[in-house]
Amino acid sequence: MIGRCIGETSLTQISFISKEMPQVGEYVILEYNQKVILGMIESLVRGSVSLNNEIYNPDTVAKIRQIEGDDYYIKGTVKILGDINDNLRIPRTPAPPGTEIKKAPANILKDIFDIENSLKLGTLINQSDVEVGIDINKMVSRHLAILAMTGAGKSNTVSVIIDGLLAQNGCMLIFDMHSEYVDAEFTNGDVNVIKPIINPRNMDFTEIKKLANLKNAPIQERYFRKAFFEANEKVKQGVAESNDFIELLQINLEVMYDEGENAAEKNKIMDVLNKIEDLKIKYDKLLNTSAGDILKEIKLGKANVLDLGQVDENTAEVLVAHILRRSLRSRKDYVKNHNEDALSYPVFFIVEEAHILAPKNRNPNSKHWITRVAREGRKFGMGLCLVSQSPKSVDEETLSQANNMIILRLVEPKDQRHVQAASESLSEDLVAQLPSLNIGEALVLGLMTKIPTLVKIDEFKGRQRGGDLDILNQWKTTKKSQKKRAKRDRKEIMDLIS
Numbered sequence: 001m002i003g004r005c006i007g008e009t010s011l012t013q014i015s016f017i018s019k020e021m022p023q024v025g026e027y028v029i030l031e032y033n034q035k036v037i038l039g040m041i042e043s044l045v046r047g048s049v050s051l052n053n054e055i056y057n058p059d060t061v062a063k064i065r066q067i068e069g070d071d072y073y074i075k076g077t078v079k080i081l082g083d084i085n086d087n088l089r090i091p092r093t094p095a096p097p098g099t100e101i102k103k104a105p106a107n108i109l110k111d112i113f114d115i116e117n118s119l120k121l122g123t124l125i126n127q128s129d130v131e132v133g134i135d136i137n138k139m140v141s142r143h144l145a146i147l148a149m150t151g152a153g154k155s156n157t158v159s160v161i162i163d164g165l166l167a168q169n170g171c172m173l174i175f176d177m178h179s180e181y182v183d184a185e186f187t188n189g190d191v192n193v194i195k196p197i198i199n200p201r202n203m204d205f206t207e208i209k210k211l212a213n214l215k216n217a218p219i220q221e222r223y224f225r226k227a228f229f230e231a232n233e234k235v236k237q238g239v240a241e242s243n244d245f246i247e248l249l250q251i252n253l254e255v256m257y258d259e260g261e262n263a264a265e266k267n268k269i270m271d272v273l274n275k276i277e278d279l280k281i282k283y284d285k286l287l288n289t290s291a292g293d294i295l296k297e298i299k300l301g302k303a304n305v306l307d308l309g310q311v312d313e314n315t316a317e318v319l320v321a322h323i324l325r326r327s328l329r330s331r332k333d334y335v336k337n338h339n340e341d342a343l344s345y346p347v348f349f350i351v352e353e354a355h356i357l358a359p360k361n362r363n364p365n366s367k368h369w370i371t372r373v374a375r376e377g378r379k380f381g382m383g384l385c386l387v388s389q390s391p392k393s394v395d396e397e398t399l400s401q402a403n404n405m406i407i408l409r410l411v412e413p414k415d416q417r418h419v420q421a422a423s424e425s426l427s428e429d430l431v432a433q434l435p436s437l438n439i440g441e442a443l444v445l446g447l448m449t450k451i452p453t454l455v456k457i458d459e460f461k462g463r464q465r466g467g468d469l470d471i472l473n474q475w476k477t478t479k480k481s482q483k484k485r486a487k488r489d490r491k492e493i494m495d496l497i498s
């Protein structure tokens, strides 16, 4: 027994008093009305009746302590999680005051976490013999957010999830902003690196218009639109003069320029031509007419990694938007029309640095499509995993679409409030636990788990970049190699002289 209920009890929460120190996050059971009710300890305080706040002299405290010994009490609250024998439904009657609170036996917890089609994340922080699995179907279809301060273990968690999905022949695409996963080694499948290149022929009008920076310029847009659709038509009919789509646009516009009726018209067309020239320079590495269809490179049973480490944020936004827009269309096409040529299997999209790709205060195209997938993806087998070390900078609406959360150590109050606003199941007491989590420890919430859980995430055993660097060692070895080089240079000079 841990303790007994005191004061008023409710259907969702009870207070208790105890002599032994339990742990926050620990599971307990209450037995009453022939029911076994599961709960989780959410908060704890320790106090003493005689050593109250009205004593102002430490010597007095010492004296009282000498007389009373360690006479203190432990008070806490338990969140009621539900009836163990009734699918964890919340009971209809509150526990009678005085009810015993007992530690939940491991076999009951094992039954709860033993989910069919699950992925093993780790073990309970408070009971390392109980493994914690999460429901893969619910995780992918109802989206996931992995949030924590930097270095708390987000990427490690992502790797554990990827490996678990690979074991089930899953399909995921990681938008890898720092080339962290490019040379990772998973135990259950290979990495398939996808180069950040788009064939402009696969871009639609609004997309390419944005790249060309044609905003609020209706006349320029009219010429551009005409050139775009003419070029598209020529490609379709197989009569294009060039296989470079951008060059085709330029050719069309040059013809328009030559046929221009007056100087004003010619000036406008020249403006469009200049913008296309700028686009070619700015997105030189992104656009390539000989590239294949990027969607066709997403392979089943592989960790597909879009390597965004070498491209700037602008380009990354364009790519993410392009892939999500076309994937959504392709999945709809497959689900509704059974088009065999479309993306024929569900995909889990992992968005690292979600505060850059779906930011709160800006509206890049990537945010538009991330939000669309968050809202509509479920019906078409498209899941999102948003990863961020700055939850407060992630778009609120997008975050609130994540019905599952893995929150590791999170210290900043603004971040905590933002996360709490996005998740209904995150109580004040649980938020208070977030700063005290260690590296790799997480609060797991949402539909993919039956009950909120404090988990020690497994350490990913395969190889992955992005861990903490050994700075001192790097300084030392750099100094050594500089010395060596200087010595060699000196010797070369001496050899030359002699």
Ligand SMILES: Nc1ncnc2c1ncn2[C@@H]1O[C@H](COP(=O)(O)OP(=O)(O)OP(=O)(O)O)[C@@H](O)[C@H]1O
Residues within 6 Å of the ligand: 148, 149, 150, 151, 152, 153, 154, 155, 156, 157, 389, 439, 440, 441, 456, 457, 458, 459, 460, 466, 467, 468
């Ligand atoms: N569950 C874990 N068990 C043991 N060590 C861990 C665990 N999670 C993370 N670590 C260690 O902590 C370090 C940082 O982890 P990780 O790179 O996953 O953090 P991150 O939150 O992704 O950081 P960043 O914000 O910089 O991307 C790693 O070197 C890793 O070895």
Ligand SMILES: [Mg+2]
Residues within 6 Å of the ligand: 154, 155, 156, 466
């Ligand atoms: Mg990381």
